[in-house]
Amino acid sequence: MGQTITEKIFAAHLRDTPTPGNMVLDIDVIMCHEITTPIAIMDLMEKGLDQVCDPTRIKAVIDHVTPPKDSKTATQAKIMRDWAKRHSIKDFFDIGRNGVCHALFPEKGFIRPGNTVIMGDSHTCTHGAFGAFAAGVGTTDLEVGIFKGVCAFRAPKSLKIEVTGTLPKGVVAKDIILNIIKKLTVNGGTDLVIEFCGPVIDAMNMSSRMTLCNMAVEAGATSGVCRPDLVTAQYLWPFIKDEYQSPEQAAEAFSRWHSDEDAHYERVLTLDVSTLAPQVTYGFKPDNVKDVGEMEGTKIDQVYIGSCTNGRIEDIREAAAVLRGKVIANDVRGILTPATPAIFSQAMEEGLLKIFMDSGFCVLNPTCGACLGMSSGVLAEGEACASTTNRNFNGRMGKGGMVHLMSPASAAAAAITGAITDPRRFLD
Amino acid sequence: MKQFGGPAAFINRNDINTDEIIPAKYLTEITKKALQPHLLEDLHLEGGQFDPHSTELREARVLVTRSNFGCGSSREHAVWALEVNDINVVIGESFARIFRQNMFNCGILAVELSKADLDQLFALKDKVTVAVDLEGEKLTATSNDATVECAFTLNPFDKKLIGAGGWLAYADANY
Ligand code: SF4
Numbered sequence: 001m002g003q004t005i006t007e008k009i010f011a012a013h014l015r016d017t018p019t020p021g022n023m024v025l026d027i028d029v030i031m032c033h034e035i036t037t038p039i040a041i042m043d044l045m046e047k048g049l050d051q052v053c054d055p056t057r058i059k060a061v062i063d064h065v066t067p068p069k070d071s072k073t074a075t076q077a078k079i080m081r082d083w084a085k086r087h088s089i090k091d092f093f094d095i096g097r098n099g100v101c102h103a104l105f106p107e108k109g110f111i112r113p114g115n116t117v118i119m120g121d122s123h124t125c126t127h128g129a130f131g132a133f134a135a136g137v138g139t140t141d142l143e144v145g146i147f148k149g150v151c152a153f154r155a156p157k158s159l160k161i162e163v164t165g166t167l168p169k170g171v172v173a174k175d176i177i178l179n180i181i182k183k184l185t186v187n188g189g190t191d192l193v194i195e196f197c198g199p200v201i202d203a204m205n206m207s208s209r210m211t212l213c214n215m216a217v218e219a220g221a222t223s224g225v226c227r228p229d230l231v232t233a234q235y236l237w238p239f240i241k242d243e244y245q246s247p248e249q250a251a252e253a254f255s256r257w258h259s260d261e262d263a264h265y266e267r268v269l270t271l272d273v274s275t276l277a278p279q280v281t282y283g284f285k286p287d288n289v290k291d292v293g294e295m296e297g298t299k300i301d302q303v304y305i306g307s308c309t310n311g312r313i314e315d316i317r318e319a320a321a322v323l324r325g326k327v328i329a330n331d332v333r334g335i336l337t338p339a340t341p342a343i344f345s346q347a348m349e350e351g352l353l354k355i356f357m358d359s360g361f362c363v364l365n366p367t368c369g370a371c372l373g374m375s376s377g378v379l380a381e382g383e384a385c386a387s388t389t390n391r392n393f394n395g396r397m398g399k400g401g402m403v404h405l406m407s408p409a410s411a412a413a414a415a416i417t418g419a420i421t422d423p424r425r426f427l428d
Numbered sequence: 429m430k431q432f433g434g435p436a437a438f439i440n441r442n443d444i445n446t447d448e449i450i451p452a453k454y455l456t457e458i459t460k461k462a463l464q465p466h467l468l469e470d471l472h473l474e475g476g477q478f479d480p481h482s483t484e485l486r487e488a489r490v491l492v493t494r495s496n497f498g499c500g501s502s503r504e505h506a507v508w509a510l511e512v513n514d515i516n517v518v519i520g521e522s523f524a525r526i527f528r529q530n531m532f533n534c535g536i537l538a539v540e541l542s543k544a545d546l547d548q549l550f551a552l553k554d555k556v557t558v559a560v561d562l563e564g565e566k567l568t569a570t571s572n573d574a575t576v577e578c579a580f581t582l583n584p585f586d587k588k589l590i591g592a593g594g595w596l597a598y599a600d601a602n603y
Binding site: 015016018019020021022024035036038039042043047049064065070072073075076079120121122124136137138139140141143144147148150152154186187190191220222285372373374391393394395396399 | 443445447448451452453455456457458460470472495496499500501502503504507522524525526527529530533534583584585588594595596599600602603
């Protein structure tokens with residue numbers, strides 16, 4: 001019997017099998033942010049265990065509330081900063097250099113095919129886009145990761161989704177993943193790794209693959225994963241050019257992480273995207289998804305473009321293509337948060353920020369901000385936001401607020417009209 | 429070994445997420461104790477009123493709910509919010525993976541029962557008390573007028589974590 005990519009990664013990192021079916025893995029990359037890490041640090045300190053397994057395996061960032069909004073968030077940032085210094089963690093990113101973790105760490109070249117990655121953050125699954133096993137964990141798992149460099153998982157089971165057909169104009173990765181979550185429901189992926197494959201995925205850039213994997217957890221999945229290939233090698237090229245002769249040769253080496261033809265899957269689904277329409281959520285669960293046409297005209301008060309799902313340069317370009325030369329509706333507040341400083345600066349160079357600002361958008365520094373309702377765009381009771389983020393839970397962006405998840409193009413179209421709108425209307 | 433069980437509180441809904449168990453605005457706290465007054469603060473139940481400050485919830489040591497409990501954000505604050513309110517067992521049809529692991533990592537119990545068994549628990553009327561037999565992997569729920577017994581299975585590794593008092597203690601001793 002062949003193995004899936006995830007089974008191969010588990011086998012290559014196996015430290016212990018404490019009981020049959022449970023595996024303790026060596027972790028290559030342990031990511032930390034200022035919301036879930038400070039309590040882990042404080043707990044280790046209290047127990048007299050303030051150590052790190054290996055400072056080079058730890059990547060840390062202050063991203064959720066930056067700059068701090070009050071003294072409590074300033075304290076969280078300070079605990080991280082002092083800890084990074086104390087343990088000589090070189091890959092630590094503070095204001096001016098910081099950005100949303102799942103956009104920043106890939107951009108820095110920290111993830112390689114075949115890696116194991118954990119973070120105290122459910123959207124860690126994003127990094128599966130590189131052909132890695134990347135899982136969100138709680139603070140105790142993170143704490144053990146920092147301290148011992150290991151994490152325990154049940155033996156992996158996989159669900160394969162084959163995406164076929166030709167993606168229509170104006171329909172993007174976000175629409176595909178929302179449609180997949182609708183089909184799987186919010187717990188259809190529980191205890192499974194979703195393997196995204198097929199010609200549509202093979203043709204996607206890394207940004208789109210990250211958008212797909214990012215939302216795997218919204219179907220309850222442990223992670224999402226894509227096959228590492230030439231696209232992966234080209235993205236990583238600046239970081240691996242001393243290890244391989246060419247991106248082609250790197251891609252060839254990465255193929256050791258491809259699932260075998262005869263690997264076992266718990267379930268296999270096929271999705272033909274040729275007739276897929278832009279997708280939008282209603283209600284308070286990410287599987288509450290409809291075609292944009294069914295939601296057309298639903299009034300919104302705010303538009304938020306950013307986050308680890310859709311705050312990358314490709315997303316900003318996609319929204320700018322809709323906004324170019326237009327102004328947003330009078331009673332709509334538009335907020336753009338490029339996910340990292342490099343994305344911000346690239347968007348500036350390409351003149352995209354000007355398009356947003358001329359249209360009436362406010363452009364904020366890289367941060368998670370409104371995505372989790374902690375700062376920078378929290379909703380008032382009864383307000384609705386068209387958002388490129390990944391969660392529409394009740395109260396997620398502020399108590400009593402409603403979040404409609406959608407693609408950057410759909411969010412930009414909503415900004416122009418003040419209501420949910422098919423973005424294809426603005427794309428020629 | 430730690431004892432599990434006690435008075436139960438019931439929440440009849442699927443897919444309760446960790447934002448509902450503890451809203452993000454409390455994630456700036458750096459002590460577990462500070463979460464104590466905010467457990468389930470923003471929970472909405474369709475058609476029904478939910479009171480996060482009810483006597484039932486305040487006195488509960490056991491929470492009985494439905495499927496996919498603890499979905500969404502990985503925040504272990506959700507487990508701590510239960511822990512600092514002295515809830516040491518959550519019973520449901522299923523749990524989100526990260527939440528379930530966080531429970532066992534903290535040395536407390538997430539018990540999965542079939543829908544039929546849960547229906548029986550929900551049918552018990554007033555003042556339900558749950559006793560957990562960890563070794564025998566069964567629980568007994570008693571109310572004024574009835575008793576329900578259910579068997580469950582724990583993942584053997586999760587059982588080890590309970591015995592060790594959590595993952596940090598286990599990992600420190602073994603790796
Ligand atoms: S952008 Fe939102 S979903 Fe992504 S890491 Fe930040 S808070 Fe979490």
